Amino acid sequence: MEHQDNNDMDLDELLAKATEVLKQQQAAMISLKSITEEKPSPLETVKLDPGVKSEELYIEDTNKYGAVRLQAxxxxxxxxxxxxxxxxxxxxxxxxxxxxxxxxAPETLPPALDWDKKKKKIMEKETAGPKWFDMPAPDMTEEIKRDLHILKSRAVIDPKRHYKKGTMKALPKFFQIGTIVQGPTEFFSSRLTRKERRDNIVDELLADNQAKSYYKRKFLEIQEQKNNFTRKGFKRRKDRK
Known part of the structure; x- marks a missing residue:
């Protein structure tokens, strides 16, 4: 009987300890919840006071897209x-x-919009038009003409490069000439030194010995083909007689 009473006392003590631990856990959870509720959310932004109220401004917001207008x-x-x-x-x-x-805002129109029909026709002949930012026609010199002819026949200049055949028969009227500037990654591979640079395309081609030998060989081959063709034609005409 006495042993049974001791077991009951042990169970009561364990139950009391368990309830006390449970109360402590509940109190800790409540305190943690209150701390998290008081802590501001990281998504909330801090509002600054500029010192001016929106009612005092001389402009007002008209719609949600941010357009404003002046208050009369x-x-x-x-x-x-x-x-x-x-x-x-x-x-x-x-x-x-x-x-x-x-x-x-000024009420006058820009010069390009204030032209009459006659002025527009004149400017269309002198420039490439507004779609090309009114690019003017350069002065056509003999040097530029030679460079343009070389660019038109660029398919026969380099045997390792193939270009699409151009459809333009006449020389272009509106164009611009620029200088290609290689980047730092192509400093030694594609960049021309100062000694190799020339003023135009013709001088650059003439300065290249390898290119000159290729042009000379192709020229002689073409001349030989033409001579053979004329000789064969002359022989046929002679045989017919």
Whole structure:
């Protein structure tokens, strides 16, 4: 009987300890929850006070896309006589001790939009048009003509490069000449030294000995083919007689 009482006391003590531990865990969970609720979320941004209210501004937001307009009741229109006969309008905005002058947009059109039909036709002949940023026609010199002829026949210059045949028979009227600047990765592979550089394409081709030997060989082959063709034709005509 006495042994059974001791077992009951041990069970009561264990149950009391378990309930106490459970209460401590619940209290810790409640305190942790209160701390997390008081801590601000990292997604919330800090709002700064600029010192100016939106009602005091001389502009107002008109829609959700951020477009603004000038409030007429907070501005004063000042008409000033310009250098010409027209009057230029300015809006003076008063905000506290400071005053801001807002210049109205000019009513005159840009020169390209103010041309008449005759002027537009003349400018279309002198420039490539507004789609090409009014690129002017350069002065056609003999040197530029030679370079353009070489570019048109570039398919026969290098035997290892193949180009599409050009459809333009006449020389172009509007073009620009630039200089290719290689990047730092091609400093030794594609860059020409100062000694190798020339003023135009013809001088560069003539300065290349390997290219000159190739052109000379091809020229002799073409001349030989032409001579053989004329000899065969002359022989046929002679045999017919």
């Amino acid at each position: 009741d907070r501005t004063v229109i000042l008409k000033e006589e310009a250098s010409g006969s027209k009057l230029s309008e300015k809006r003076k905005v008063q905000i506290g001790p400071e005053a801001i002058n807002v210049q109205s």
